[in-house]
Amino acid sequence: MGARLEVRSLCKSFGSLSVLNNWNLNIRESERIVLLGPSGSGKTTFLRLIAGLEKPSSGEIKLSSQRLGFVFQEPRLIPWRTVEDNLLFVNEKGDISGILEKLRLSGFAGFFPAQLSGGMQQRVNLARALLVEPELLILDEAFSSLDLPVKTSIMKDINLHWQEKHFTIIAVTHDLKEALFLADRIIILSPAPSVIARELPVTLGKVRSFSSPEFLHLEGQLLDIVCSADR
Ligand SMILES: Nc1ncnc2c1ncn2[C@@H]1O[C@H](COP(=O)(O)OP(=O)(O)OP(=O)(O)O)[C@@H](O)[C@H]1O
Secondary structure (H helix, E strand, O other), X not given: OOOOEEEEEXXXXXXXXXXXXXXXXXXXXXOEEEEEOOOOOOHHHHHHHHOOOOOOOEEEEEEOOOOEEEEOOOXXXXXXOOHHHHHHHHOOOOOHHHHHHHOOOHHHOOOOHHHOOHHHHHHHHHHHHHOOOOOEEEEEOOOOOOOHHHHHHHHHHHHHHHHHHOOEEEEEOOOHXXXXXXXXXXXXXXXXXXXXXXXXXXXXXXXXXXXXXXXXHHHHHHHHHHHHHOO
């Protein structure tokens, strides 16, 4: 089951710097949300607020579950532990061989992070996040350092896993294709102090293709929206 999130009149400032300005947002169980916004618009701050690592300056955030899985841009694996030991470290009772198989890592359990490509390391990070059986999976620019074929292959695996487990996803990216590949709904932010400038429902099917006319049409629409919000 996926987590639900309710955000009411949320504001966040750091000293005199106002970052989030009156956000109101409902995220449904099992919904896949992507946040798009200019640098400094508070995307990571919002994720940190959700995770309880920051406190709102005003307003509130209600999250129906605390079972969260995180994947960050930089692989945060323990370098002196093997892939398997990195996973055991998070959840020694988890189905490690099952998750390794799902994420195409079965042959790599005994490898150390430095022996893996960036894409494989990010797969291990994802495995680690999924091993806690999250009700909310948070992806903070998780694939931005990877090339498109690698990130697409990982996103396809996330989608397959999501279809089975129905967790909620909140992802941050700067990549419009990635956003359209992953999301049910895209939230577009203005520059800081950011407001939710627009929301775009992604009316594409479960199996998405970058070259389908529907995808290309939405990509053009999204590009227009992002450019007009980024002022
Ligand atoms: N703990 C903090 N103390 C002071 N300022 C902070 C703190 N955390 C974030 N900020 C500031 O808040 C603003 C928003 O930062 P945040 O990292 O959330 O933006 P972002 O939208 O994720 O940016 P990017 O796309 O570049 O990653 C920035 O100006 C940042 O310097």
